[in-house]
Amino acid sequence: MTKRLxxxxxxxxxxxxxxxxxxxxxxxxxxxxxxxxxxxxRELPKLGGEFIQAESEVASINxxxxxxxxxxxxxxxxxSPGISLKQEGISYMAGSECPGLIVNVCRSxxxxxxxxxxxxxxxxxxxxxxxxGYHIIVLAPDSVQxxxxxxxxxxxxxxxYRVPAMILADAVIxxxxxxxxxxxxxxxxxxxxxxxxxxxxGKAGEQKIIKSLYLxxxxxxxxxxxxxxxxxxxxxxxxxxxxxxxxxxxxxxxxYGSTARIAKTAIRLARKEGMKVGLLRPIxxxxxxxxxxxxxxxxxxxxxxxxxNNGQMVEDVRLAVRDVEVDFYGRAPGAGSLxxxxxxxxxIRSRYxx
Amino acid sequence: xxxxxxxxxxxxxxxxxxxNLLAYATIMEGNDASYFPAYGVEKRGGAATCTIVxxxxxxxxxxxxxxxxxxxxxxxxxxxxYDRVRSGGFxxxxxxxxxxxxxSRDDLQKVLIPANEMALEVxxxxxxxMIVLGAYLEYSKVVKMETVKEALKxxxxxxxxxxxxxxxxxxxxxxxxxxxxxxxx
Numbered sequence: 001m002t003k004r005l006x007x008x009x010x011x012x013x014x015x016x017x018x019x020x021x022x023x024x025x026x027x028x029x030x031x032x033x034x035x036x037x038x039x040x041x042r043e044l045p046k047l048g049g050e051f052i053q054a055e056s057e058v059a060s061i062n063x064x065x066x067x068x069x070x071x072x073x074x075x076x077x078x079x080s081p082g083i084s085l086k087q088e089g090i091s092y093m094a095g096s097e098c099p100g101l102i103v104n105v106c107r108s109x110x111x112x113x114x115x116x117x118x119x120x121x122x123x124x125x126x127x128x129x130x131x132x133g134y135h136i137i138v139l140a141p142d143s144v145q146x147x148x149x150x151x152x153x154x155x156x157x158x159x160x161y162r163v164p165a166m167i168l169a170d171a172v173i174x175x176x177x178x179x180x181x182x183x184x185x186x187x188x189x190x191x192x193x194x195x196x197x198x199x200x201x202g203k204a205g206e207q208k209i210i211k212s213l214y215l216x217x218x219x220x221x222x223x224x225x226x227x228x229x230x231x232x233x234x235x236x237x238x239x240x241x242x243x244x245x246x247x248x249x250x251x252x253x254x255x256y257g258s259t260a261r262i263a264k265t266a267i268r269l270a271r272k273e274g275m276k277v278g279l280l281r282p283i284x285x286x287x288x289x290x291x292x293x294x295x296x297x298x299x300x301x302x303x304x305x306x307x308x309n310n311g312q313m314v315e316d317v318r319l320a321v322r323d324v325e326v327d328f329y330g331r332a333p334g335a336g337s338l339x340x341x342x343x344x345x346x347x348i349r350s351r352y353x354x
Numbered sequence: 355x356x357x358x359x360x361x362x363x364x365x366x367x368x369x370x371x372x373x374n375l376l377a378y379a380t381i382m383e384g385n386d387a388s389y390f391p392a393y394g395v396e397k398r399g400g401a402a403t404c405t406i407v408x409x410x411x412x413x414x415x416x417x418x419x420x421x422x423x424x425x426x427x428x429x430x431x432x433x434x435x436y437d438r439v440r441s442g443g444f445x446x447x448x449x450x451x452x453x454x455x456x457x458s459r460d461d462l463q464k465v466l467i468p469a470n471e472m473a474l475e476v477x478x479x480x481x482x483x484m485i486v487l488g489a490y491l492e493y494s495k496v497v498k499m500e501t502v503k504e505a506l507k508x509x510x511x512x513x514x515x516x517x518x519x520x521x522x523x524x525x526x527x528x529x530x531x532x533x534x535x536x537x538x539x
Contacts, residue, residue, distance in 0.1 A: 006378045006389075028364075176416050177374065177389040179381045258416075265414030340419025 001160070009147040010035035012180050013103055013167060014043070016151030017075050018183045022101065023049035024067040024074035026060035028082060031115045032171040036077040057082040061102075068098035069210045071197025073155055077103035080121050081112055083129075090164055091130030095212025097196075099158035101151065102136075105174035108333035117171035117258055118333030122312035125168050126286040135231050137165040137238070138285040140256040142263030144178035146283075156188055157238060161230050162196075168219035168285060170308070172258035172338070175342040197350045231287070240283040241292050245271065249278030251352050252296050254317060255306040256282050259339070263306050266344035275352050280298070285313070293320035303353050306344055308333055325352050355385060355410050356420045357496045361486075362403040362435055363427030363448075365384035365393060368483030371501045376487065377493055379497045379505040380408045388416040401430065424492060425486050426452065427469070444493055444530075446486060465489065472527055481524035488528025491538065499525060 007015070014036045018024075025040045041051045054060035060076050067074035078086060083104045093100060104125065108118035121241065125138045137157050139150045147169065154165035198208055214220035242260075246252060253265040260281040270277040280296070282289050296303055303321065305314040307330040314328040329347045331339050359376070363369045370391050375418040377389035386409050405421070407413045423444040426432045432452045439445050441461045447454075467487030467489055473481040491499055503522055510518065 004381055006381050006387075154448075172390065172416065177377060178413070178416075179386060262415040262417055268414060304355060338417050340417055341415045342419040 004181050006173055006177055007144060007180050008035055008177050009141070009144045009169060010105060010174040011039050012144045012147040013077075013141075013151045013174075014039040014168070015182060016148035017155070018047060018049075019069060019148075019182065020073065020152040020155040021185065021187075022073045022075050022151075022155065023047065023074050024052075024282045025049070025076070026052045026054050026063035026074070027076050027078060028054055028057050028060055028068070030079045030082045032107055032117075032174050033077050033103065035174070036103060036105070057085035058089065061086035061093075064100050064102075065089055065093050065096065065098050068093065068100040069096070069198050071194040071199055073101075073159075075101035075103065077105070077224060079105050079107045080109050080118065081107075083121065083124070087124075087130035089130075090136065091128075091132050091134065092212050093164045094130070094134035094136060095208050095223075097162040097227075098164065098210065099155075099162050100164050101154045101158060101310075102164060103151075103169070104169065106168065106170040114334060115171065116333065117173075117308060117338065119170060119257060119259060120309040120312070120333055121168065121308050122285065122307070122309065125166055126288070126316070134227060135163070135286050136236065137161070137163055137287075138168050139165065140168050140283060140285050141173060142257050142260045142281065143173070144176065144180050147173065148180055148182060152185055156191065157234075159191055159194070160188070161234060163230060163234070168256050168257065172261075179183060218339075235287040235290075238284060239287050239289045239291070241289040242279070242281040242283060243282075243292065244277040244279040245276075246280060246295075248276050249301055250276045251304060251348065252278050252280050252301045253304050253306065253344075253348065254280045254282070254293075254313075256285060259306050259308050262339055262341055263344055265341035266348060269341060269345045270348045270352070273349075275348065277348055278353065282313070288316050288320070290316075290320040293317055297321045297324045302351070303327070304329065304348065306330065306339070306346065306347075308339070355408065355496070357409075357423075357494060358405065358407045358421050359423040359425065359490060359494070360403065360405050360418060360421035360435065360438075361425040361427070362401070362431035364430070365400045365402045365535055367402070367424075367427050368480065369402045369427060370404055372483045372487040375408050375502060375505055375509060376490075376497065377406045377408070378509065380406075382505055383497055383501050385409065386413050388413045390416040391480070392471065402486045403431070403435075423490065425490055427482065428452065432456075446489055446493070448482070448486065450482075458460070463493075463536070465493070465532055467528070469528075470498045472531065473524060476524045476527055477520055481520065484521050484524035485528035485531075488525035489528075489532035490528075491525070492529035492532040499529065 380387035
């Protein structure tokens with residue numbers, strides 16, 4: 001018998017974060033992610049860390065900014081309406097180049113919406129979310145194991161670039177249970193010490209300032225160009241995606257997170273029926289795997305995008321492959337509205353035969 | 355190996371517990387499993403469903419449209435989900451609460467099981483879920499009965515281990531009933 005654990009996605013992301021050295025958590029409860037603060041409130045004090053249930057989402061994101069400015073690995077988590085409240089703080093973190101991990105276990109909206117799964121926060125996550133034209137790193141796990149792995153990856157990427165990282169999951173990935181093989185954290189060689197952090201090391205004459213306010217002539221423009229230069233490097237070096245049976249595929253299905261899991265079964269069923277169908281699953285939603293989609297164009301493949309919303313990622317796919325026909329099938333999030341593999345298979349069939 | 359089962363009842367019948375247990379036992383045997391629950395906000399009486407997908411490795415979709423097997427514990431579940439069971443599949447119907455005998459379909463195997471009465475015979479009305487799980491294990495053979503018993507020992511807090519024999523008995527009774535029902539067909 002193997003030693004795999006059997007845990008929820010929410011627990012896995014919390015376990016991964018603690019393994020990565022996160023010792024500060026600030027949050028406010030909301031369904032469907034409250035297992036995260038529940039787990040961390042129990043386990044973090046044992047590690048000498050600090051768990052704070054803040055008075056609000058706005059307070060918690062600003063506590064994260066503060067902990068990050070002091071060089072600590074710290075995180076917050078919430079679900080869609082709570083993440084909306086945090087957007088101001090995320091913009092300040094981006095502007096101040098404060099790393100940190102933000103977990104969004106999406107529920108449906110807009111407004112308070114409902115408590116079931118949704119992918120309707122894609123735009124908010126990858127296009128900035130708050131004001132000021134910034135980006136954050138956005139990771140989209142599709143399994144309990146990846147919830148664990150990406151908490152670790154999120155911290156490493158965030159520290160490497162001094163850009164906040166978000167895990168974009170949903171109620172399916174957060175609440176389902178699967179096997180998990182935890183592994184020990186090994187810090188990447190290239191992570192520099194945070195000599196920018198405000199740790200009061202008291203060297204006379206050396207001033208460290210962490211801020212997002214730039215009023216000097218040309219200062220802010222230079223700062224913005226610096227931020228966008230980092231995004232360009234990330235676009236080049238940090239793209240991650242999973243490709244399944246793409247080589248001979250005539251039709252490439254694309255989906256992320258929970259929808260990708262449903263698509264994986266649909267593709268297996270399609271292959272059984274003799275259709276040459278593959279899957280391109282973006283793992284980093286920002287930076288987006290544009291080059292992988294461009295490959296489809298060269299290979300003469302057609303693309304079919306599945307989402308649990310009314311069409312968001314499909315816009316980025318279309319931007320990446322302007323001359324290729326990209327079809328979309330989505331479902332508006334809402335009670336009992338999870339698509340099934342059989343439903344996706346029907347769409348694959350009709351697109352394949354078109 | 356590639357199996358999936360959908361379980362539905364009302365909150366308090368223990369549907370989520372046996373779904374959890376089955377997925378955990380599958381993982382204990384070295385295979386892969388996903389357990390995906392969906393339930394109302396009520397503690398008792400609301401709808402509770404879960405889907406368990408089991409495979410040698412790499413479970414695909416944790417969501418299943420037409421399940422291979424369905425365990426239907428109350429009338430509402432029968433009404434909502436009976437028609438979804440895959441053709442050639444298996445339906446286990448709790449006849450203690452469900453009047454519908456499933457005669458609207460003859461393209462699947464069905465077993466009508468008086469789970470509430472059987473639970474009371476073993477000694478506790480709360481054993482309905484274990485009766486039903488035992489019956490499913492007998493039909494599917496997806497994990498060994500022994501592994502499920504082992505998993506129950508791990509899942510159950512130590513202070514409740516005195517209830518283990520009763521639960522084991524319920525699992526066995528469910529399996530026996532299903533074996534007989536299937537052999538008569």
